[in-house]
Amino acid sequence: MKKLTALIAVLLLACTFVFADVAVKDLGDGTAEVTFFYGNPRASEVVIAGSWTDWQNAAEPMTKTDKGWEYTKVFSHDDELKYKFISDGNWTPDINAPDSIDDGFGGKNGLVEVGVLAAIEAAKATGDASALEALSAGKSGLRFQTWSMLGFQTAFNKEDFEVQSAGLNLKSYLKFSGDMLPNMPAYIEIALAEKDSFDNLYNKGTLEWKDGITNCLIDTIADPIYFYGGETAAATYLGHLKLGLVTPYVEYETGYKYAKMPPKSSAIWNTITDNWDAGWGEKGGYAAFKLGSALKDFGDLKLDAALIPNKTAHRSGSRYGMAAWASADYLGHKFDIQYNGAYGETFDTLFKNILEMDVIFGYAGSFGPVGFKFNTVFNQYGAILLDNGARTPYTPDSSDVGITNVDADFIDNFALQAKVSYALDKLVDVTLGYQLRGLQANLMYVNDKVGDNLGNKNSQKVSLNVKSQPIDMIAFALDADMLLTLDKAKTPISPSADNIDLFFKPMFTFYGAEVLGLDAVVDTYAKMDYSSIDKFAANSANFLFSEAGLKVAFKDLVDGLSALNVYYAINMETKDKMFNSIVVDAVVPLEIKAQLGVGFESGTAANADNAFGIFLGASKKLSVLQKPTFYGQFVYGLDGYEGFGDGQYNLKLDGYRIDNGLSNFAALRLGLHWDL
Numbered sequence: 224m225k226k227l228t229a230l231i232a233v234l235l236l237a238c239t240f241v242f243a244d245v246a247v248k249d250l251g252d253g254t255a256e257v258t259f260f261y262g263n264p265r266a267s268e269v270v271i272a273g274s275w276t277d278w279q280n281a282a283e284p285m286t287k288t289d290k291g292w293e294y295t296k297v298f299s300h301d302d303e304l305k306y307k308f309i310s311d312g313n314w315t316p317d318i319n320a321p322d323s324i325d326d327g328f329g330g331k332n333g334l335v336e337v338g339v340l341a342a343i344e345a346a347k348a349t350g351d352a353s354a355l356e357a358l359s360a361g362k363s364g365l366r367f368q369t370w371s372m373l374g375f376q377t378a379f380n381k382e383d384f385e386v387q388s389a390g391l392n393l394k395s396y397l398k399f400s401g402d403m404l405p406n407m408p409a410y411i412e413i414a415l416a417e418k419d420s421f422d423n424l425y426n427k428g429t430l431e432w433k434d435g436i437t438n439c440l441i442d443t444i445a446d447p448i449y450f451y452g453g454e455t456a457a458a459t460y461l462g463h464l465k466l467g468l469v470t471p472y473v474e475y476e477t478g479y480k481y482a483k484m485p486p487k488s489s490a491i492w493n494t495i496t497d498n499w500d501a502g503w504g505e506k507g508g509y510a511a512f513k514l515g516s517a518l519k520d521f522g523d524l525k526l527d528a529a530l531i532p533n534k535t536a537h538r539s540g541s542r543y544g545m546a547a548w549a550s551a552d553y554l555g556h557k558f559d560i561q562y563n564g565a566y567g568e569t570f571d572t573l574f575k576n577i578l579e580m581d582v583i584f585g586y587a588g589s590f591g592p593v594g595f596k597f598n599t600v601f602n603q604y605g606a607i608l609l610d611n612g613a614r615t616p617y618t619p620d621s622s623d624v625g626i627t628n629v630d631a632d633f634i635d636n637f638a639l640q641a642k643v644s645y646a647l648d649k650l651v652d653v654t655l656g657y658q659l660r661g662l663q664a665n666l667m668y669v670n671d672k673v674g675d676n677l678g679n680k681n682s683q684k685v686s687l688n689v690k691s692q693p694i695d696m697i698a699f700a701l702d703a704d705m706l707l708t709l710d711k712a713k714t715p716i717s718p719s720a721d722n723i724d725l726f727f728k729p730m731f732t733f734y735g736a737e738v739l740g741l742d743a744v745v746d747t748y749a750k751m752d753y754s755s756i757d758k759f760a761a762n763s764a765n766f767l768f769s770e771a772g773l774k775v776a777f778k779d780l781v782d783g784l785s786a787l788n789v790y791y792a793i794n795m796e797t798k799d800k801m802f803n804s805i806v807v808d809a810v811v812p813l814e815i816k817a818q819l820g821v822g823f824e825s826g827t828a829a830n831a832d833n834a835f836g837i838f839l840g841a842s843k844k845l846s847v848l849q850k851p852t853f854y855g856q857f858v859y860g861l862d863g864y865e866g867f868g869d870g871q872y873n874l875k876l877d878g879y880r881i882d883n884g885l886s887n888f889a890a891l892r893l894g895l896h897w898d899l
Contacts, residue, residue, distance in 0.1 A: 239765035245333070247340035253340045254297050259306070262291040263596065267652050267690055273306030273332075274898060280873050282309060287649075300338035303890070307332055314487075324366060325400035325410045325465075330486055330497055331862065365403065365411075367729050371452075374867055374894030376421035381860050389432075390421035391439065394450035394868050396462060404591070406470065410482070412463035415450035419868065445835075463501075471517035479508040480540075482533060484668065487548060489585030490596045490642050491558045492676040495546060495668040504854075507540015525552040534721040536565035536667065537620045543573055546668055556588035563667040565619070567608075572834035579606045579627075581667050594644040600677070602636040603666050611744060621670045624663045624776045629664060630862050634710070638664035638677045649692040655688040656704075661714055681709045700730040725753040740797045742778040748770075748878070765853040770794045772879030783812040792880030795800075800826040804881040806863060808874065815839045818861040818874060822881055836861025836885045840892075842872040851895040859889045 248256040261269050269292040272282040276533035284309075285292035285347070298304065305324060308315040320333030320339060377389035395415035403409045442450035452458025463483075466474040478484070478501045487495035501508045513529045520526075528549040535542025546562035561583040567576035580603045587596045604627040606614035616626045630634070638661060644654040660677045669676060678684055686704035693699075706724040728750050735743035748772040772792040780787050790806040806820040817840070824834040840863075841855035852873035856864060862883045865873045871894060875882045 240614065244317050244388055245321050245340070246335065247335075247336050247344055249341040249344050250297065253288075253706060255300060255337050256295060256297050256338075257335060257337060258295045259285070259317075260291055260293050261308045261310065261315070263310060263709065264291050264860050265589065265646065266292065267646065268311055270309045271306055272309055272314075273304055275302070275304060278308065284554070298337045300341055302337045304335040304337065305332040306335070310829060320802050324368070326397070326497075329330045329481060329485075341708075356698065365399040365409065367394065368398035368400065369897055370398075370899045371415075372867060372871065374421070374748055374871060374892060376803050376890050376892045377425075377890075378526060379889040380419065381795060381889045384889065385427075386425065388420075388422040389425040390423040390435075390865055391451065392418050392421050394418065397461075406468065408465075408467040408469060408476075410465035410478075412461070412465060412481070413464040414458075414460050415448060418453035418458070420453075420522065421867075423454075426816040432714065452890040472515040474511075474515050476511040476513070477508065478510040478511075480505055482508070482532065482715060484509050484535065485511055485513070487529075487531065487546075487561065487563060487668075489548075489550075489583055490557070490587040491598045491642060492583070492585070492600075492666065493570070493672070494561055494563075494583055494666055494676075496546075496672055497671050498670050499535070499668045500670075502538065502540025504539035507533070507535045507538070509535055522555050526550070527552075532779060538670070539620075542566065542568050542578075542620075543570075544667070550585075552779075559583075559585035561585075565617075569833070570871065572608065576605065576608050578607065578665060579603070579665070583666070586863065592646050594646070595644075596644075597640070599639040600637070600664060600666060601633075601662065603638070604631075604663070619665050619667065620666075622665050622673050624665045624673070627663050628889060631661075635663050635681075635713075637661045637663040640677070646805065649698075652690040654686075654688040656684075656688070657799070658686070659683040659709065661709065679706065679789065683707050683709050683715055695825060698733045698734075700732075700733040702726075702728040702730075723755040727751045727753075741780065743780075744774075744776045744877075746774040746776075751781060757823055768795055770880065774879050784809060784878045785814075786810040790876065790879040792878060794880055796824075800885065802825060802880070804861075805873065806876070806879075815841055816872075820874075822859060822861040822885055834885070838863045838873070840864065848895075849897060849899060850896045854892070855895050856892040857890075858892075860887065862886065862888060862890075868895075870896060 242619060244260040244262065245260045248255060258270055260639045269285045270282040271294045272278045275298070276282050276891055278299065278772055283294060285294040287693045306317070308317060315334040316331050320335070322334040322336065323331040323642065324334045326332045373395045374392045374576065375390070376392070378387045379385060380387060393416040397413045397415055398411070401408065401580070402411045419829050424431065424439060425432045435632055437533065447558060455709070462481045463478065464480065464505050465476060465478040465482045467474065476485070480500070482501040483497055484495055484499050484501065486493070486497040497652055502716040509531055510533070511529055511531045514527055518526065529547065531546040533541050533544050534542065535547065536542040543566040545562065545564040545566070548559065550557060550559040560579070563581035564577065565579040565581070567573050581600055583598065585598045589595065604617055605616050606629055614662070616628070618626050640658045640661060642654055644652065646652045658678045660682055662681045664677055666676060684704050687701070689701045691699045703725050708724070709723065726895045727749060730746070730748040734747065735741050749768070750773065752767045752769050754765050770792065775789045777787040781784055785808060788808040790804070790808070793806050794802045796802055802822065802824055804820065804822040806818065808816070808818045810816050818838070820838045822836045838858040840854060842852050842854035844850060844852050850873060858864070863881045864871050864876055866877045871892065
C-alpha cells in the first residue's frame with residue numbers, strides 16, 4: 224500500500240511539474256537552468272520580479288515568444304525562489320506555479336524550490352520515487368518566513384556635522400503560512416518590533432551617549448525584544464491571523480486585524496487593493512466564501528465568485544460591510560460584476576445605516592488584434608443615523624471623496640473608463656482611452672488609491688498611448704491625455720471651470736547590443752504640461768516643461784562589472800529653479816551593489832545655502848547569518864534611499880529622479896535586511 228501511495232504521489236507531482244509554468248533542467252554540477260513562462264502573448268511588456276531580483280528594484284525582462292513570455296536563468300539547487308510577474312505594470316501571480324506562498328498582502332507568490340524540481344526531473348528519468356515521497360511528506364505543515372531589518376544611524380547637521388541623534392532600530396515580522404492540516408490553510412504573522420526612530424543611543428538635549436549605550440548593553444542581554452521594539456508595551460503583537468478551509472466546492476477564509484482581504488481586479492480597475500486591512504483597530508475582520516475548484520472550470524467557460532461579509536468597511540474595524548463578486552470568462556471574454564456595501568457599526572443597526580453601495584461592472588476581451596476593456600461604477604450614499612435620531616453626512620474611509628451628498632445627481636455618483644487597443648506584433652501598439660468620474664464616485668475597498676483607478680473628481684479625460692518598435696534596436700512610446708472639467712458649475716479640478724489641461728510624455732529606447740556590441744539599453748523621456756489658463760502661477764506660463772530623464776543601462780560591460788545603470792533627471796520646480804539629479808547604480812566585483820547620487824539646484828532662484836547634496840551607499844548579500852543583505856550608506860543633504868521600514872538599501876526614484884529632494888540632513892547608516 225505504501226508503494227502504491229508513493230507511486231501516486233510521484234505521478235501527481237510529476238504532472239504538476241509538466242504543466243506548471245516553470246521548467247527545470249538539471250546541469251549536473253549543483254545548479255539547474257530554470258525557465259519561467261507567462262502565457263499572455265497580448266501583453267506588451269512583462270518582467271519577472273522575485274527574491275533574486277530584489278523584487279521590482281531590479282526586475283528582469285522576459286522574452287516574447289509566440290505563446291507568451293519566457294525567462295531563463297541558472298540557479299543553485301539550494302535556491303528557493305519567490306516571484307511574481309509584472310505584466311504591463313500590473314503585479315500578476317503565476318497561477319500555474321509549482322508551489323505558492325502567502326505574500327503578506329492577501330495574495331500569493333510563486334515558489335520554486337530548485338533542488339526539489341531537479342529531484343523531480345531525476346525521478347522521472349529513473350523511476351525512483353523516494354525523492355518525491357520525501358518531498359510530499361515535507362510539504363505538510365507551516366512554512367516560516369521573516370522580513371526583518373536591523374539598522375544603525377547617526378544623524379548630523381549638514382553645515383557643521385554636529386551629531387543630532389544616534390540609535391539602533393529593528394523592524395521584524397515573523398510569518399507562518401501553509402496547511403496546518405490537509406486542506407486547512409493558515410497565515411499567522413507576529414510583529415516582533417516596529418521601531419521607527421534612531422535615537423535610543425543619543426538624542427541631543429534629551430539622552431546622553433553614556434546613558435544610551437549603557438541601556439543598550441544591559442537590555443540587549445536582559446530584554447532585547449522590548450528594547451529594540453522601541454521600549455513600548457505594544458511593540459510586539461499579532462499582526463495578521465488568517466485561517467481557512469478548502470473543499471472542492473467552497474473555499475473559506477477568515478482574517479483578523481492586519482490581515483488583507485482577497486484582492487480583486489476588474490478589467491482596468493483594482494476594486495479591492497492588497498493593502499485593505501481587516502481592522503487596524505484590533506476589532507475588525509472578514510470572512511470570505513469563494514468558489515471551489517470543482518465549480519470554476521466548465522470547458523471553455525471559467526467561473527469565479529466570492530462573498531465577503533466583513534467588519535472592515537471602515538479600516539479600523541468599526542463598520543460592517545460586504546464585498547461580493549461574480550465573473551465569467553468565455554473564450555477570452557471576461558465579464559465581471561461586483562457589489563460593495565457599508566452598513567452600521569453595531570449588529571442592531573446593521574441595515575438601518577446603509578451608507579454606501581457600489582455596483583461595479585467590467586469587461587475585457589479581444590477580437591483578433593483589437594482589444595477592449597471597460598469598467599463602470601455607480602455609488603449610492605446614505606447618512607449616518609445618530610442616537611438622537613438626527614442624521615449626519617457620511618465620509619467614505621481612505622478615499623479622496625470627502626463628505627457625501629445623498630441628493631447628488633446621477634453623474635456625481637458615476638464613473639467609467641474604457642480602453643480600445645490595437646496591436647500588430649512589435650510594429651505598433653495603440654491604446655485609446657476615455658475616463659469620466661463624477662464628484663463623489665468611489666471604490667470602497669481601495670486604500671488611498673481611488674484616484675489612481677477612477678481619475679480626478681469631477682473630470683473627464685481622453686488618453687492616448689502609442690508604442691512602436693519598428694526595428695529591434697529602437698522603440699518609441701507616447702503617453703498623452705487631455706483633462707477637462709466634467710461640470711463647471713461644481714467644484715472644479717483646476718483654478719478655472721473652463722480649463723483644459725494637456726499632458727505629453729514622449730519616450731525613446733535604444734537597444735545597443737546589435738550595433739555597438741554592448742549589452743546596453745538607453746531610455747529617455749520628457750514630461751510636458753499645457754493649461755489653457757495660467758495655472759502654473761509660479762512660472763507665469765501656460766506651458767511647463769516639467770521633467771526629463773535619461774537612463775543608460777549596461778550589462779557585463781567589463782570583467783567584474785556585471786551591471787551599470789546611470790540615471791539623470793531634471794525637474795522644473797519653477798521657471799527659475801530646476802532640480803537636477805544623477806545616480807550611478809552598479810554591481811561591482813564580489814556582487815556588491817554600489818550607488819552614488821548627486822543632486823543640485825540650478826537657475827536664478829536656486830537656494831545658494833542648500834543647493835547641493837550627495838549620497839553614497841553599498842549593499843551585499845552575505846552567505847552567513849541566514850543570508851541577510853548588509854548595507855552601508857552616507858547621505859549629505861540628499862537622501863536617495865527608501866525609509867527604514869520600506870527596505871532602506873533600495874533607491875527611491877520617481878521616474879529617473881531622486882524622490883526625496885534636497886535637505887539639511889546628513890547621516891551615516893549601517894544595517895542588515897533578512898527576507899526569508
